[in-house]
Amino acid sequence: MARRAAEPAGGRRRSTIREVADRAGVSVATVSRILSGSYPAAPATRARVMRAVKELDYVANAHARALAGTPSKSVAIVLNSVISPHYAHVAQGVETQAAAEGRLCLIGTTGGDPERELAMVKFMREQHAEAVILVGNVVADDRYRERMSQYAHALAAIGSRLVLCGRPPLGPDVPAVVVEYDNAGGAFAATSHLLSAGHQRILFVGRRPGYTTADGRLTGYRRALDAHRVPHDPALEVEGTMEWHEGYRMMKERLAAGPPDFTAVFCLNDLIAGGTHKALAEHGLRVPDDVSMVGFDDLPPSLDLGLTTVHLPHEEVGRTAVRLALEHEARGGTPPHVTLGTHLVVRDSVRPRFR
Amino acid sequence: MARRAAEPAGGRRRSTIREVADRAGVSVATVSRILSGSYPAAPATRARVMRAVKELDYVANAHARALAGTPSKSVAIVLNSVISPHYAHVAQGVETQAAAEGRLCLIGTTGGDPERELAMVKFMREQHAEAVILVGNVVADDRYRERMSQYAHALAAIGSRLVLCGRPPLGPDVPAVVVEYDNAGGAFAATSHLLSAGHQRILFVGRRPGYTTADGRLTGYRRALDAHRVPHDPALEVEGTMEWHEGYRMMKERLAAGPPDFTAVFCLNDLIAGGTHKALAEHGLRVPDDVSMVGFDDLPPSLDLGLTTVHLPHEEVGRTAVRLALEHEARGGTPPHVTLGTHLVVRDSVRPRFR
DNA sequence: CGCGTTTCTGTAACCGTTTTCCGGAACAGT
DNA sequence: ACTGTTCCGGAAAACGGTTACAGAAACGCG
Numbered sequence: 001m002a003r004r005a006a007e008p009a010g011g012r013r014r015s016t017i018r019e020v021a022d023r024a025g026v027s028v029a030t031v032s033r034i035l036s037g038s039y040p041a042a043p044a045t046r047a048r049v050m051r052a053v054k055e056l057d058y059v060a061n062a063h064a065r066a067l068a069g070t071p072s073k074s075v076a077i078v079l080n081s082v083i084s085p086h087y088a089h090v091a092q093g094v095e096t097q098a099a100a101e102g103r104l105c106l107i108g109t110t111g112g113d114p115e116r117e118l119a120m121v122k123f124m125r126e127q128h129a130e131a132v133i134l135v136g137n138v139v140a141d142d143r144y145r146e147r148m149s150q151y152a153h154a155l156a157a158i159g160s161r162l163v164l165c166g167r168p169p170l171g172p173d174v175p176a177v178v179v180e181y182d183n184a185g186g187a188f189a190a191t192s193h194l195l196s197a198g199h200q201r202i203l204f205v206g207r208r209p210g211y212t213t214a215d216g217r218l219t220g221y222r223r224a225l226d227a228h229r230v231p232h233d234p235a236l237e238v239e240g241t242m243e244w245h246e247g248y249r250m251m252k253e254r255l256a257a258g259p260p261d262f263t264a265v266f267c268l269n270d271l272i273a274g275g276t277h278k279a280l281a282e283h284g285l286r287v288p289d290d291v292s293m294v295g296f297d298d299l300p301p302s303l304d305l306g307l308t309t310v311h312l313p314h315e316e317v318g319r320t321a322v323r324l325a326l327e328h329e330a331r332g333g334t335p336p337h338v339t340l341g342t343h344l345v346v347r348d349s350v351r352p353r354f355r
Numbered sequence: 356m357a358r359r360a361a362e363p364a365g366g367r368r369r370s371t372i373r374e375v376a377d378r379a380g381v382s383v384a385t386v387s388r389i390l391s392g393s394y395p396a397a398p399a400t401r402a403r404v405m406r407a408v409k410e411l412d413y414v415a416n417a418h419a420r421a422l423a424g425t426p427s428k429s430v431a432i433v434l435n436s437v438i439s440p441h442y443a444h445v446a447q448g449v450e451t452q453a454a455a456e457g458r459l460c461l462i463g464t465t466g467g468d469p470e471r472e473l474a475m476v477k478f479m480r481e482q483h484a485e486a487v488i489l490v491g492n493v494v495a496d497d498r499y500r501e502r503m504s505q506y507a508h509a510l511a512a513i514g515s516r517l518v519l520c521g522r523p524p525l526g527p528d529v530p531a532v533v534v535e536y537d538n539a540g541g542a543f544a545a546t547s548h549l550l551s552a553g554h555q556r557i558l559f560v561g562r563r564p565g566y567t568t569a570d571g572r573l574t575g576y577r578r579a580l581d582a583h584r585v586p587h588d589p590a591l592e593v594e595g596t597m598e599w600h601e602g603y604r605m606m607k608e609r610l611a612a613g614p615p616d617f618t619a620v621f622c623l624n625d626l627i628a629g630g631t632h633k634a635l636a637e638h639g640l641r642v643p644d645d646v647s648m649v650g651f652d653d654l655p656p657s658l659d660l661g662l663t664t665v666h667l668p669h670e671e672v673g674r675t676a677v678r679l680a681l682e683h684e685a686r687g688g689t690p691p692h693v694t695l696g697t698h699l700v701v702r703d704s705v706r707p708r709f710r
Numbered sequence: 711c712g713c714g715t716t717t718c719t720g721t722a723a724c725c726g727t728t729t730t731c732c733g734g735a736a737c738a739g740t
Numbered sequence: 741a742c743t744g745t746t747c748c749g750g751a752a753a754a755c756g757g758t759t760a761c762a763g764a765a766a767c768g769c770g
Contacts, residue, residue, distance in 0.1 A: 014512075014513040016725095016726060016727090017726065017727065018726080026749070026750085027749065027750045027751075028726090028727080028728095028750090029728085029729080029749070029750060029751080029752095030748085030749055030750075032727065032728060032729085033728090033729090033749090036728080040747070040748075041748075041749085042747085042748065042749090045748080045749080057505075057509050057512075059477060059480050059481050059509075060481055060726085060727070061422070061481070061483070061725090061726050061727070062418075062481040062482045062483065063417075063418040063419075063421040063422045063426075063483065063725090063726080063727090064418075064422050064725070064726035064727040064728090064755090065726080065727055065728075066418040066727090066755090067416070067418045067419050067422055067725090067726080067727070067728090067754095067755045067756065067757085068726075068727040068728040068729080068754075068755055069727085069728060069729080069754085069755065070727080070728065071418075072481070072482075081447060082437060082443050082446050082447045082450065083440070083443050083444050083447045085438070085440070085443075085655075088437050088438050088440075088443045089438050091437050092436060092437045092438045092464070095437060095462065095463070095464050096464070099463070099464070104461065104463070104478065104482070105461075105462055105463060106459065106460075106461060106462070107450065107460055107461070107462040108450070108454075108459070108460065109447070109450050109451075109454070122414060123459065125414050126414050126415055126416070126417040126427070127417045127427075127459070128416070128417065128418065150412075154412050154414075157369075157412075158369045244655070244658060244659075271655075274655075274658065274659045277659070278658075278659065278661075300440075300599070300626075300629075300655070300656060301655060301656065301659055303599060303629065303633075304599075304629045304632065304633065304656055304659050304660060305659060306633075371755095371756060371757085372756065372757060373756080373757095381719075381720085382719065382720045382721080383720090383756090383757080383758095384719070384720060384721080384722095384758080384759075385718090385719055385720075387757065387758060387759080388719090388758090388759085391758080395717070395718070396717095396718075396719090397717085397718065397719090400718080400719085415756085415757070416755090416756055416757065418755090418756080418757090419725090419755070419756035419757040419758090420756080420757055420758080421725090421757090422724095422725045422726065422727085422755090422756080422757070422758095423724075423725055423756080423757045423758040423759085424724090424725065424757090424758060424759080425757085425758065
């Protein structure tokens with residue numbers, strides 16, 4: 001066979017079920033049956049087969065197995081990057097739940113590039129993933145939206161599922177499971193907490209129109225102001241992305257422009273809170289003595305900072321995504337859309353202020 | 356066909372290459388060739404095929420393809436958990452490099468359980484991963500060591516590779532690639548930094564005998580003391596695991612036992628540094644004014660803390676692992692063993708002390 | 711117009727499993 | 741001893757692609 005010629009340098013071939021069968025003196029069918037477990041086999045035969053398997057160190061070829069009709073089930077997760085703590089936690093949840101349900105976990109990252117995300121989804125489709133879980137923010141232009149909903153349909157057509165985590169639904173008739181958390185609610189709670197402590201001028205750090213997460217949190221912030229009848233000042237909303245150094249930059253610039261015109265800070269997330277905190281410290285402003293502060297995410301930095309923040313059920317999001325996708329796959333019907341609750345974790349970054 | 360009966364509830368079937376061929380009025384061979392790219396085909400035929408593909412929204416079955424001899428290459432990574440920043444960074448490196456080399460990335464977590472780790476390796480072997488990358492600490496008992504080196508041989512036999520990241524080799528004749536970073540060297544540098552600043556009594560927080568990472572760093576610490584002819588006091592080595600709350604606990608207990616008998620702290624990693632920092636603060640001890648401090652890892656918390664720490668090339672470890680495994684797979688020979696360098700990042704947690 | 715080339719396209723074998731369908735052996739009952 | 745069950749194990753047909761081989765159509769040329 002010429003086909004055999006192109007083998008990896010050092011290697012014997014991977015042993016096949018046929019070789020096991022020969023060595024055990026039985027047919028391939030018997031080996032297959034014995035290995036797949038529950039099948040009546042004479043103890044002697046079973047022993048012979050098992051010995052052959054051990055001696056050859058045989059493991060089944062997952063591809064052949066999948067092809068023949070016993071697919072090794074798998075779940076795919078696609079995210080921007082795995083180093084962002086939030087994504088990492090979600091991924092952990094996905095992985096945990098997938099393992100619990102006996103599924104392998106495929107992972108791919110996109111670096112935030114919609115193009116690569118689309119490619120990943122296609123890739124996962126080829127791999128017969130039972131569910132493709134998309135996590136995180138993207139700017140959703142129309143072309144992207146269209147192609148993604150096409151993929152949703154394609155996946156649905158073959159009994160698989162597209163799952164959107166922490167991003168808005170694609171549309172009413174797109175068959176995708178959606179797992180969100182309550183950004184607006186959390187922001188409302190955090191802002192109310194500051195307001196109740198007597199703060200009126202609350203800086204919102206991390207505005208970013210078009211990004212659904214940021215938008216949701218901004219909405220909650222504004223609603224809380226409204227509910228407390230505190231006038232809303234657009235000048236208190238600072239724009240920037242969701243990173244540590246951006247938080248640092250935003251606060252630096254703000255303070256460089258003049259003395260603080262706020263008594264409290266709402267940070268879009270804990271990373272930003274970290275940077276902001278640093279910038280404040282460099283200007284001799286202490287938290288919470290001089291400035292109160294709340295964050296969002298409840299990820300590691302908040303522990304170091306003693307930051308009062310909004311807890312997000314990161315891992316729960318991942319677990320729920322897998323669970324819903326898998327049970328929905330079995331049941332069929334309209335795909336579920338759940339919103340997970342968030343709650344405030346009070347630490348030590350807010351001080352009451354009385355007029 | 357009875358086989359067809361057990362279909363997922365809602366779904367049409369996944370379309371096959373045969374259906375594409377029929378619709379385009381050509382043979383399957385032609386479709387296969389056209390899709391696999393570089394093959395001379397009449398423009399008209401190609402167009403017809405492409406249209407059929409689009410209309411049926413066909414994607415190839417990766418399993419069938421793999422079976423037939425064009426395996427979709429993949430690389431597997433197995434780690435304790437993806438939420439630990441260090442692992443996450445390594446994973447990111449692996450994923451990046453894998454993508455760059457056109458490989459899919461399979462991921463599995465073990466929760467630190469050797470049993471699950473072994474199961475994962477087997478699983479990955481079934482999936483025909485070109486390399487299986489193991490990251491992180493384990494307590495290596497003999498049974499574990501033996502089975503793992505058996506897997507290494509099994510993988511090697513079929514032209515795949517076992518890669519160990521940040522853990523010690525299994526033995527001289529075990530065909531596994533090893534990528535380490537220089538724990539001892541980094542610890543030496545960090546400790547020397549403290550010693551040069553005039554500190555003599557340096558608390559080592561996070562001793563954990565048997566864990567290679569901890570052991571390596573402790574070695575570096577002791578060597579530095581030696582080199583500076585500072586007597587080594589075992590009472591200055593505190594035991595604990597590598598987490599934030601452990602750092603907190605260790606320092607809390609130390610301070611509860613009596614006034615500080617040290618002027619500087621060497622933390623096994625940045626997480627511990629975070630907890631330690633907090634505990635110090637609660638006792639009114641400021642860093643670096645009252646106590647100097649160095650960490651290890653250069654992960655996010657160190658930014659917030661302004662921590663002087665040892666930088667580890669996390670992502671580089673992951674990338675190197677993939678690169679080495681893949682080129683070694685091609686070349687054959689003795690598997691490489693590399694140690695990546697580390698260096699000190701000076702921030703603002705160490706203050707000179709003069710007698 | 712016949713023939714050798716060149717270009718495409720079809721046929722069929724094969725990849726390594728699972729599973730259906732069947733046949734033979736052992737064993738008990740009469 | 742003959743038949744009916746029960747138990748085991750084998751042969752062979754899928755699964756959905758790739759590719760070696762060969763055949764047909766188109767083309768240039770003497």
